[in-house]
Amino acid sequence: MNFDLSEEQQLLKNSVERLLADSYGFEKRRTYQTDAKGYSDAMWARYAEIGLLALPFSDHHGGFDGGAAETMIAMEAFGKSLILEPYFATVVLAGGLLRLGGSEAQKADLIPGIAEGRLKLAFAYAEPQSRYDLFDVETQAKKDGGEWILNGTKCLVLHGDTADKIVVSARTSGDTRERNGIGLFIIDADAPGLSRRGYPTQDGLRAAEIILENVRIKNVDVIGDPEGAFPIITRVADEAVAALCAEAVGCFETMQQITLDYLKAREQFGRKIGSFQVLQHRAVDMFVELEQSRSMAMYAAMMAGEDDAIERERAISAAKVQIGRSAKAIGHESIQLHGGIGMTMEYSIGHYFKHVTMLDMLFGDADHHLKRLAGLGGLSNGQVN
Incomplete structure (x- = not known):
């Protein structure tokens, strides 16, 4: 599999990350959260402006014909900034049901409104x-x-x-x-x-x-069929899990960077605590978990569009198992290495830990997906240990 980004995908990654770096710092996020809706309408309009809300839909309905890889890029960037807006609910979940199961009339009626930011689902x-x-x-x-x-x-x-x-x-x-x-x-x-x-x-x-x-x-x-919607639901759920895995990787990357910066700045016993070897080892463990999760999130994105339901479900569940385990490992290390400050509402690391814990539980936690994977006979090329 080729995991390198194309030129268009790299441009997408750069534009989303630039937008969020300029407009979504932790303090700004707290301000957006005080809105009655719990998020920023202005940011939602910006997402529509740069085409993020149209990303996975057909160009016939005003979209950009993006796939799971493009969704992965956007969701990873969203994870880094802990966005509050309903992108996952509107574009990935409900939008996925429309994209895969909706009639031509339903798509023509609703998808342009989603893409333009006028309609939330x-x-x-x-x-x-x-x-x-x-x-x-x-x-x-x-x-x-x-x-x-x-x-x-x-x-x-x-x-x-x-x-x-x-x-x-x-x-x-x-x-x-x-x-x-x-x-x-x-x-x-x-x-x-x-x-x-x-x-x-x-x-x-x-x-x-x-x-x-x-x-x-x-x-x-x-x-679609009023008695046969379950295959559509399961396929959208698999795509949703792939998107959640990418979002979690974005969170993990930021958590690791925040923790490294803290280790380099915090002094104890007259030394930077990052100079203590035992803490360096724990920081390396965080990096290993991050890279394992990144690989599995990429694998999930590559397999999200797989027509063979069994192979798709195996890949998705394996990725969700890794993400769930890494959420606990990276979360625990980041909080413990920060000490008491990591548990305060004023500091960002605890908010990231809460979010990755919720991501682990959405559409099945690690234990649920490990059981599902075992029922499917494990991965084709080996079991998840």
Whole structure:
């Protein structure tokens, strides 16, 4: 596999990192966080201006025909700066469902609005009982003439409190844990019968609990087959995990750099603490974890578009296992090497640790994916130890 960036990809990387370096320092992030939405509308407009919101979509719908590699570049840069905006929720999750499962009319209607920054979406898939099982769906969708009636509760809907439209997974037939009989429905956030309660997550982002009470949906707002949406959901989930791995690598890189800078500056016993060999060894351990994670994130990005579902799932789960383990290792070392200051709200390293901990849990933690990988027979070229 060739992991070198093309000239266009390098330009993308440079432009995103330059934008965030100029506009997204830690103090500015704290200011953006105080907005009622929990993020900066001005930054969202800047993302649209440089084409980030159009990145993975077809040029036929106003996009740039980018793939998983381009998403990886953007997400890694976002991880370095701990961005608050709903890029993952709108472009990667809900946008991925539209891109892979939406009708031509749905794409033409919605994707230009996403690309231009006018439309924000969220994907409501998790339920109180479902944990990491995307097929565990109790929310019901019943056919009523030319419409559907939805009832149920969705939890931890990322940026669901500020989304303009919400894509909801709901059961149209079968038992709660069947993989068949699941549909995807596009709902206006202000639809009668839909209520949402927004709240901050532990890492400073926003999420919502969404309750559906006899919400009526027209047939034109169903994505694909109302009983066969699960393959689309799993594919988008795999692409989402690849994106999360890249975001985590961006966080890891910044955490390591912040920790190195601290070791070089902090003095104890009349010496820079970075001169102590035992601390140098721990810093090297952080670097090893970072590079292992970077390699696996690249592997996940290369395999995210793989048509063979088994091979794709093996690669994605292996990468998520590595990311989860590295999140703990790098997080623990960065906090411990900073001492007490690492746990304060005023210092950035603790915020990075919170975020990578949340990234580990999204769409399945390391233990979940290790079990999934074992069930798939391990990687083709060897098991993850």
